[in-house]
Amino acid sequence: MHRALFHKISQMKRTRNMCIDNKVVETTMAVISTPTRTTIFNPTTKKRSVKPINAHKTKRILIREFEKDYTTSCSASSSLHKTPTESDNLTESKTTETYNSYISATDNKTDLCWRSLNVGTKELFLDLTFPTGQTFRWRETGPTCGPSEYTGVIGVHLFTLRQVGDEVKYFIHGRGGQSEEEQRAVLNDYLNLGISLKDMWNKFVQVDSRFAALAPYMGGARLLRQDPLECLFQFICSSNNNIKRITQMVEYLSSFGPYLGTVDGTYFHAFPSLKELSSVTEGQLRAAGFGYRAKYIVETVKALNSKNTGGNEWLLSLRNLPLEESMEALCTLPGVGPKVASCIALFSLDQHHAIPVDTHVWQIAMQYITPELSGEHLTPKLSQKVSEAFVTKFGKYAGWAQTVLFISELSSQQAILPQHLRTVKEPKVKTKHKKGSVKDRD
Known part of the structure; x- marks a missing residue:
């Protein structure tokens, strides 16, 4: 059963489909989609190098492969609102604390997933909006072979937007002291969706x-x-x-x-x-x-x-x-x-x-x-x-x-x-x- 479940998770990860009825798989896919790397800046060469974050194994995950993907993602997620130096020194206890938060989130379906903007491509197409010279604050993220995805900052909020078929989905990195409804309002205002x-x-x-x-x-x-x-x-x-x-x-x-x-x-x-x-x-x-x-x-x-x-x-x-x-x-x-x-x-x-x-x-x-x-x-x-x-x-x-x-x-x-x-x-x-x-x- 475990092998079949892991096969299903891998298949859904490849297709990047987040709409799964099973709560564990749904939340798993969302977490896997979060950043899994951290960068180190070398002041001498002025270049950034990327290194993987060490996975912290736990006994509460059924599948080892899923455990590794999950914990590395949690490490990256918990680096939000910290300086790069702090995020590079995450302790094992912090990873366990983040994992416990994840278990709670699985039950109440909080922000560990992508949301739909309910806007079609005729109203918002990311490739014709962000890299066109009206703003210089958004970066293309995600795999090169995947759907268009951009990450940027609006006020004190960090968002990732992804073009999925005929719709746009968004991911909120942290709460920033506001509710999801308030952050969604900030995003709608920035995107001029009232027009x-x-x-x-x-x-x-x-x-x-x-x-x-x-x-x-x-x-x-x-x-x-x-x-x-x-x-x-x-x-x-x-x-x-x-x-x-x-x-x-x-x-x-x-x-x-x-x-x-x-x-x-x-x-x-x-x-x-x-x-x-x-x-x-x-x-x-x-x-x-x-x-x-x-x-x-x-x-x-x-x-x-x-x-x-x-x-x-x-x-x-x-x-x-x-x-x-x-x-x-x-x-x-x-x-x-x-x-x-x-x-x-x-x-x-x-x-x-x-x-x-x-x-x-x-x-x-x-x-x-x-x-x-x-x-x-x-x-x-x-x-x-x-x-x-x-x-x-x-x-x-x-x-x-x-x-x-x-x-x-x-x-x-x-x-x-x-x-x-x-x-x-x-x-x-x-x-x-x-x-x-x-x-x-x-």
């Missing part, structure tokens, strides 16, 4: 032939509702930069925030508060490769700390202002020009008709939106004209339409589009940049 893509796109396809042609291949490309402070510093890092380097900078900044856990060898931290960022020096940032952006970050922290209402509250208040006023306010911060301000407004301030115009969007506009501008050089005045043209065509959610058109031009997406929808790349145009503008996002 229906179906209703929005029905209008877009009626007014633009290019969008109508792309829509069948771009379903689920969703804009996020990020924390303004986090979004601000991400896009200061993005100035004249590429996604890989921006991601490294943002990861470094995030390391000054509270450690939340390790998944697939990657450390995850809550984004640091203004108080925590105040301790970061320009020298530290320059040594980490931030270049001229180091000065902008330090000065922006000082500017936010000087606000009478507090920096966080001041940024959140911009959600209640018209787009022009919120953009004007953002541009008073060091390192923030019109392009960066547009990104912050669109991705964190509920300004759904903000249009960030970089060289890519400029090329899209000349080809599909404002062909009369072909041959012109991008200037701040023409950038404003392009923004107005998008809003005139797509309305109050013009920023969402522009983002879909932008994503479709990324090399990763061009490769999966039919040949007749692919764009012939033109030579890069010369642009006149103000401080804080972004030349390229990919």
Whole structure:
């Protein structure tokens, strides 16, 4: 019987199907799916090495193979909310304590499983949402041969999202002092799930032939509702930069925030508060490769700390202002020009008709939106004209339409589009940049 049970567990693990009626198998699969490795950072080589966590055997597990998978997973799970050093020194008693917690969880079905977001792929497709340049805080995790899976931080919560067939499932790493319902509300808000893509796109396809042609291949490309402070510093890092380097900078900044856990060898931290960022020096940032952006970050922290209402509250208040006023306010911060301000407004301030115009969007506009501008050089005045043209065509959610058109031009997406929808790349145009503008996002 034991051999048959283990065979069934192995089979379900390969198919990654979490919907099992048997409580023990259901919980087992969920635990097996949690991280099973920890990383060691070598300050000399500046590289992380991965080593397995030693399994702690117990007599209360029927199958030895299951016991090993379970205990290694428990060790990784119990490393949440601890520093990497602490997690590497887990004691045998702590592993036993975690195992006892697991036994209780098996009976009352707590958080040791994946939950469904009850959202179809036409409303949320992870590969068209996270790695597209609107955030740099999510990492692709899980096996390369498995379904798409991303892990990231929202506030003080560590989530893993997985695309399973026509739905999205999520896993919560720890409670963070809140109930599951409260954490689910945080996730829904971040994913902007209160906005229906179906209703929005029905209008877009009626007014633009290019969008109508792309829509069948771009379903689920969703804009996020990020924390303004986090979004601000991400896009200061993005100035004249590429996604890989921006991601490294943002990861470094995030390391000054509270450690939340390790998944697939990657450390995850809550984004640091203004108080925590105040301790970061320009020298530290320059040594980490931030270049001229180091000065902008330090000065922006000082500017936010000087606000009478507090920096966080001041940024959140911009959600209640018209787009022009919120953009004007953002541009008073060091390192923030019109392009960066547009990104912050669109991705964190509920300004759904903000249009960030970089060289890519400029090329899209000349080809599909404002062909009369072909041959012109991008200037701040023409950038404003392009923004107005998008809003005139797509309305109050013009920023969402522009983002879909932008994503479709990324090399990763061009490769999966039919040949007749692919764009012939033109030579890069010369642009006149103000401080804080972004030349390229990919």
